[in-house]
Amino acid sequence: MNNKIHNCIIIGSGPAGYSASIYAARYGLDPIIILGDLPGGQLTNTNYVDNYLGFPHGIDGNQFMDNCRKQAERFNVEILNESVYEVDLCNYIGGIHKIFFGKKKNNLLMSKGVIIATGSTPKCLGIKKERQLLGAGISFCATCDGFFHKGKDIAIVGGGDTALEDAHYLSRICKKVYLLVRKNYFRASKILQNNIIDNDNINVLFQSTISEIIGDNVLKAIKIFNHNTKKYQLKLISGLFIAIGHHPNTNIFKNKLNLNDKGFIIVKNGTTNTNIPGVFAAGDVQDPNYKQAITSAGSGCMAALDLEKYLYSL
Structure with missing residues (x-):
C-alpha cells in the first residue's frame, strides 16, 4: 500500500459495513471495506432471513449478503478480503488513523475517517x-x-x-x-x-x-x-x-476506544460517534440491545452520514 490518505476505511462486512460503504461511496468518499474473518457477518450462518424489509418471500442469508456485496461493487467500493490486526487511532480532530491488516502483517492504510462495523459473536x-x-x-x-x-x-x-x-x-x-x-x-x-x-x-x-x-x-x-x-x-x-449473550468483536480496540463493561463500543447518544474524532461505530459492535440486520444497516447509514459531516467540517 502507498502513503495515500483515504477518507473512509470500513472495518467489517455485515449489513452495517456494507450499508456504510454504499452511503460513503455515494457521497464521493471512495470507501475501502475490509471484510474481516467472517465476510458477510453473522447472516452467513443464517439459512433464511424472513424479517428484512423489502423481501416479501424472505431470502437466504448468504444470498442477502452476496447482494449487499454486489451493490457495494456497483458503487465502486474497494473490497479487501483481509482482516485487521491492529489500529493506531489519532486522538485529535483532523488526525490520521492507521489501520494495519493482512496475513503477513505488513499492510497499512491511513485514513481521516474510520467506521467500525466488526459486529459481535453469540456465546x-x-x-x-x-x-x-x-x-x-x-x-x-x-x-x-x-x-x-x-x-x-x-x-x-x-x-x-x-x-x-x-x-x-x-x-x-x-x-x-x-x-x-x-x-x-x-x-x-x-x-x-x-x-x-x-x-x-x-x-x-x-x-x-x-x-x-x-x-x-x-x-x-x-x-x-x-x-x-x-x-x-x-x-x-x-x-x-x-440466548446467553454476545461477545462484541472489539479486542483490537481495547485501550483505544471507550468500551462499556461488556466490551461494546460506546457512542454518543443519537449518533455513531465514538470518543475518538473521525472514528465511528455501527451495527452490533455498539448495540447490546437490538442486534438485528435492519438496525445494523440503519446504523451503517448513520455512520457514513456522520463521517461525511465530520470530513466536511475539517
Whole structure:
C-alpha cells in the first residue's frame, strides 16, 4: 500500500459495513471495506432471513449478503478480503488513523475517517452438534427465526433479559416454551420475571442444562440434566434458541476506544460517534440491545452520514 490518505476505511462486512460503504461511496468518499474473518457477518450462518424489509418471500442469508456485496461493487467500493490486526487511532480532530491488516502483517492504510462495523459473536453452549444444526433448528435470534416454529414446541437457554424477552415473544406463537436456566434464579429485570411467571405457556426449568442435542440433519430433541434432582429428561422440540449473550468483536480496540463493561463500543447518544474524532461505530459492535440486520444497516447509514459531516467540517 502507498502513503495515500483515504477518507473512509470500513472495518467489517455485515449489513452495517456494507450499508456504510454504499452511503460513503455515494457521497464521493471512495470507501475501502475490509471484510474481516467472517465476510458477510453473522447472516452467513443464517439459512433464511424472513424479517428484512423489502423481501416479501424472505431470502437466504448468504444470498442477502452476496447482494449487499454486489451493490457495494456497483458503487465502486474497494473490497479487501483481509482482516485487521491492529489500529493506531489519532486522538485529535483532523488526525490520521492507521489501520494495519493482512496475513503477513505488513499492510497499512491511513485514513481521516474510520467506521467500525466488526459486529459481535453469540456465546455458544459448547455442546456437540450445536454448530452442525445452526440454521436447522438451532438459532441465536428468536425474532429472526421464531416464526418458523409457529405452533410447535421450542426451548430457550438463558436467564437474562434477552432470554426472558425471547421466551415472552415465542410464547405468543409457539405451542410450548421450555426456558432452561442454569442457576436457580433469573438474572433478568423484575418486570420480565413477572411476565414469565404469569405465562402458562412457558415452562421454566431452573438448575437445568442441555447434556445432548439430538438430530442429524435437523434438530429433533434435547436431553436436559437437572442439577438439583440429578435426573435427565428428554424434550422433543423443533427449535432451540440460545440466548446467553454476545461477545462484541472489539479486542483490537481495547485501550483505544471507550468500551462499556461488556466490551461494546460506546457512542454518543443519537449518533455513531465514538470518543475518538473521525472514528465511528455501527451495527452490533455498539448495540447490546437490538442486534438485528435492519438496525445494523440503519446504523451503517448513520455512520457514513456522520463521517461525511465530520470530513466536511475539517
